[in-house]
Amino acid sequence: MKKFIGVGIIVCALLLFLPAKKHVHAASPDAYQTYLKQFDTYRTTLNSFKIARDEYLKYKTLTAEQSALELTRNILSQRALLLRAYLQFLSEKLQESLYMSPSDKTLYTTLITNEIKFLEDNNALMTSVAALDDAEGTSQQLTSHYTILQSSIYQTIVGLKAAELGELDANFYQLFTRAYEMFQANRSSYTQEKQSTIDRWFLQAQNKRSLYQQKMDAIAKENSTLKSSSMDEITSTFTTIQKEFLEARQYLAEASTFLQEIVSAMQYRD
Amino acid sequence: MDEPQQSPPGMPNAPTPPPGMPITPPPTTAPIMQPTAGTPPPTGIPAYPKKPFDMRFLLIGLIILALVGGGIFALTRTPPQEAPAPTATPTPSPTPVQRVKVPLATESAYLDLSQAVASLSASINNLQLNNTTLIPPTIELSLGFPN
Numbered sequence: 001m002k003k004f005i006g007v008g009i010i011v012c013a014l015l016l017f018l019p020a021k022k023h024v025h026a027a028s029p030d031a032y033q034t035y036l037k038q039f040d041t042y043r044t045t046l047n048s049f050k051i052a053r054d055e056y057l058k059y060k061t062l063t064a065e066q067s068a069l070e071l072t073r074n075i076l077s078q079r080a081l082l083l084r085a086y087l088q089f090l091s092e093k094l095q096e097s098l099y100m101s102p103s104d105k106t107l108y109t110t111l112i113t114n115e116i117k118f119l120e121d122n123n124a125l126m127t128s129v130a131a132l133d134d135a136e137g138t139s140q141q142l143t144s145h146y147t148i149l150q151s152s153i154y155q156t157i158v159g160l161k162a163a164e165l166g167e168l169d170a171n172f173y174q175l176f177t178r179a180y181e182m183f184q185a186n187r188s189s190y191t192q193e194k195q196s197t198i199d200r201w202f203l204q205a206q207n208k209r210s211l212y213q214q215k216m217d218a219i220a221k222e223n224s225t226l227k228s229s230s231m232d233e234i235t236s237t238f239t240t241i242q243k244e245f246l247e248a249r250q251y252l253a254e255a256s257t258f259l260q261e262i263v264s265a266m267q268y269r270d
Numbered sequence: 271m272d273e274p275q276q277s278p279p280g281m282p283n284a285p286t287p288p289p290g291m292p293i294t295p296p297p298t299t300a301p302i303m304q305p306t307a308g309t310p311p312p313t314g315i316p317a318y319p320k321k322p323f324d325m326r327f328l329l330i331g332l333i334i335l336a337l338v339g340g341g342i343f344a345l346t347r348t349p350p351q352e353a354p355a356p357t358a359t360p361t362p363s364p365t366p367v368q369r370v371k372v373p374l375a376t377e378s379a380y381l382d383l384s385q386a387v388a389s390l391s392a393s394i395n396n397l398q399l400n401n402t403t404l405i406p407p408t409i410e411l412s413l414g415f416p417n
Contacts, residue, residue: 032403035407039407046410057415072415083409132415139412139413161399164399165397175390178383179383242400263384266374267372
């Protein structure tokens with residue numbers, strides 16, 4: 001009996017000292033769900049606000065004014081909360097991005113943090129809103145800041161997409177290097193003609209990757225100048241960047257196809 | 271005065287009537303015979319005694335018709351065309367390419383690399399750059415109250 005108890009204690013001790021499996025939980029899906037719920041609340045509040053506002057503008061009664069004021073406070077608050085929930089989602093995506101450079105991550109995180117702080121400050125003003133004029137003033141604060149907020153959002157989105165492509169490019173470069181080294185180590189196994197063919201193919205794959213890198217450099221440059229004075233300009237630049245992302249992805253796909261051909265050709269002598 | 275009628279040539283002349291007797295033209299149609307009293311009028315055409323149709327003639331006729339028809343068909347019938355028998359044509363077999371594999375092709379490092387490159391290509395092609403979850407929300411900035 002004592003033996004069994006002893007063995008049991010040892011097993012328990014071993015289990016306790018086993019390294020616990022690290023539970024990795026992605027926070028961005030939860031943040032996205034919160035954002036979607038907040039969006040629903042915002043839409044509902046917006047409809048109620050519009051009804052109260054129209055009633056006030058039509059009848060101009062004290063009751064209608066009071067109702068409109070309450071719902072204006074509510075919509076301003078919900079608007080700030082919606083934007084905050086979206087920024088929180090972006091922030092989580094930034095934290096989960098493994099291949100973003102630390103400097104970029106710091107830059108975008110700072111942008112998002114500043115915008116969240118602005119929204120919190122703006123939301124804090126809701127308590128002091130006692131009349132519709134005050135509400136207009138508070139709303140105007142956000143309106144005048146909205147272009148900066150949008151440019152910060154778009155810059156972060158571009159950064160996230162660039163990181164996604166960067167991860168694939170890093171993977172490609174690693175495999176390209178492995179294939180090249182493998183070929184060089186076994187060079188003598190191939191005929192002269194085959195050697196020169198594979199050399200040329202490596203160059204062609206490298207050229208494709210260079211085109212990809214040029215495109216990504218152009219995107220990075222345009223992203224840094226996204227801070228514009230008008231929303232239209234920001235949207236237009238973002239659309240251009242989207243197209244460039246597609247072109248960059250195409251170059252990387254072609255380079256990857258070339259590498260696949262090279263690796264396939266490497267198994268035969270001639 | 272009526273003059274005596276001349277007979278057509280080649281026909282004997284009709285006897286001339288005695289003088290003083292008027293000449294009357296002969297009746298063109300025979301007078302209708304009046305039924306004599308006491309005799310019953312005929313009731314219709316008397317029934318012809320029918321002979322029964324002999325079926326043997328029909329049978330013989332059919333046999334003759336079948337024989338004649340069969341003979342005509344046999345004479346006019348064209349023999350069926352026979353499909354030409356296929357003749358085997360010699361097809362040249364491709365020259366087998368003897369591709370010599372290098373020893374590297376069977377190494378695990380090469381196989382791993384090959385698999386990793388295929389996986390990378392699939393990842394690049396499946397990458398969703400137009401991620402809709404990242405689209406920022408559209409909000410109404412103006413409250414809509416007149417200043």
